[in-house]
Amino acid sequence: MSFLYSFIIPHKNNPELLQRCVDSIPNRSNIQIIVVDDNSDVDKKPLLIHKNVEIILLDENHSKGAGRARNIGLARATGKWILFADADDFYDSNFMDVLDSYSNDESEVVYFNAKSVISETLRPAKLTGFMNKYFDDCVGDAQSINKIKYGPHFPWNKMVKLSFLKKYNIMFEEVLKGNDTLFSYCVGYFSSKVKIEKRQIYVYTWNKNSLTTQRFSRSTWLVVWKNYYKQQKFLKYVNCDNLTLSFIRFLSRLKKKEGFRNVFLGLWLFFTNFHSIVSQSSEYVSIVKSYDVD
Secondary structure, eight states: OOEEEEEEEEESSOHHHHHHHHHTSOOOTTEEEEEEEESOOGGGSOOOOOTTEEEEEEOTTTOOHHHHHHHHHHHHOOEEEEEEOOTTOEEOTTHHHHHHTTTTOOOSEEEEEEEEEETTTOOBOOTTHHHHHHHHHOOSSHHHHHHHHHSOOOSTTEEEEHHHHHHTTOOOOOSSSOTTHHHHHHHHHHOOSEEEEEEEEEEEEEOTTSGGGSOOOHHHHHHHHHHHHHHHHHHHHTTOGGGOOOHHHHHHHHHHHHOHHHHHHHHHHHHHTHHHHHHTTTHHHHHHHHSOOO
């Protein structure tokens, strides 16, 4: 069965918040919702009350994080437009009116704005401030559009045509951290028909138990450093030097978020694995160059 919209939601151990996310999506015959459960604990697997919801359960042998979950959901999606949501986030009440206004649009991608709240209280947070500025400052020229294309790496701030994703075989990296960066870069790089929607229709939440507040493991730190160099190289390749981040500034952000002790461990891993980390810095550039765009 074909749908107009397919929503893909990776999930792990947050059934109550997942229900909130799914409840924010209306019951409509032209909407497909695919929840991919990434090996949740037995008592935290999703039990959803909603029409047109398909739940895919991954066991420990097939579990490899949100990137793998999104790729599995993408393979099952049949909607004209694909949207991604995180299980602990949700949509604003007017979001379907906005999406419907683009349902017959010729664009390959529609980028939309978001707001952020504290999950438990729903009080405003400031986590999407930098992205909001990109949208507010966008005047339709290539430079301001590129800030939206390549600044945020989120999968949830865009609605993408399935035919476009299939044409360029755009998928998520199946890595421990930053699985959505390459996906977002490829969507931005290959799209020539885009629309910018400045209204905030997605609600990004923060809570103390979220993945982004967990301490990095050794393997995660190595992925973080490799991703940093790959991102900087790619941004220079697409002439977005204004979006690059110096190593000192990047380190300062990590210290603020992760704490001095954890960042000290990360730095030790960085220096002891420097050659391996830097040797992969051209990977994103090489990938987009190798795509068959004919």
